[in-house]
Amino acid sequence: MTRRAMIRGVGHCLPERIVPNSYFESLVDTSDEWIRTRSGIERRHFAAEGETTSDLAAAAAEAALKDAGLEPDDIDAIVVATSTADLTFPSCATMVQAKLGMTRGFAYDVQAVCAGFIFALTNANGLILSGQAERVLVIGAETFSRIMDWTDRGTCVLFGDGAGALILEAGEGQGGVADRGILASDLNSDGRYKDILYVDGGVSETQTTGFLRMQGKEVFRHAVEKLASTARTSLEKLGLTGEDIDWIVPHQANLRIIKGTAHKLGVPMERVIVTVQDHGNTSAASIPLALSVGKAEGKIKPGDLVVVEAIGGGLAWGSAVIRW
Secondary structure, eight states: OEEEEEEEEEEEEOOSEEEEGGGGGGTSSOOHHHHHHHHOOOEEEEOOTTOOHHHHHHHHHHHHHHHHTOOGGGOSEEEEEOSSOSSSSSOHHHHHHHHHTOOSSEEEEEOOGGGHHHHHHHHHHHHHHTTSOSEEEEEEEEEGGGGOOTTOTTTTTTBOEEEEEEEEEEEEEOSSTTSSEEEEEEEEEOGGGGGGEEESOBTTTTSBOOOEEEOHHHHHHHHHHHHHHHHHHHHHTTTOOGGGOSEEEEOOSOHHHHHHHHHHHTOOGGGBOOOHHHHOBOGGGHHHHHHHHHHHTTOSOTTOEEEEEEEETTTEEEEEEEEO
8 A cells, every 4th residue: 555645625715805907007007908918817816904824824724624524633734835924934834823723733834936835735745655744734825915016017917815725634545546645746946047036025135025026028938848847747757648637727827828838738728727817826825726716616526637737936846746
């Protein structure tokens, strides 16, 4: 028998405030058509004043626990992927732990920007495979509206706030691709590309929060190539190809990137979960949020083979293959 990290439950949380593309027409030189054509985004959610990343993360966690039929103290560990934690420290994860009323286990953050959830998921998988934990709550949560430059039309129209969560639980499989759970993963980074996607603030260098800065054309160029490559690498570890995939659940950054990656993998868009039109780019939250929506809509079903992949600042990118 082979120990596997299997998905027990999923959930998500979106702030109540919905912001349509038309909102930005009074801020910058843009239009609904311009935003839709270049990104596929129609609307996004922004956190309310006083609503924090840990608030969204805790609500998503509660939804995942309900879906799994579990209580907070059934969880051994919390791993939160975020670039927009409430405070410099302590971690967002420990704040979520407190908000859930969880009195055992351990909690910590992972920061790999938009690829953060893939890194957190892979990290949580390692905790389970090593026997360090039996159940891990993995959360992606962001409030990117807090780091937008509202005069930069190339970035401020793209991002939104939200959180998604899933619960991994130890189980046993036969050691083959028919097993449930995380079957393979691939992680990468290359710090030479820092300047094409970064925030120009930080504790050590500027002592300010800063704003997100992005060279959109360069990010696009790297994204399609690297996302397709990492997904192929994970599939090849299992002797699989794009034809074997039931669903791709990609990082929801840009509809053109999503379509380009699916095309390179030979997967039709009918087998891709797309939520970018409703949520914008929610960074580390986008994949778990899309997984939760995909399940709620009756698309992702038990036994389905799901590929998740993401790229973010660093650059950092990666993928995982999951049997639902």
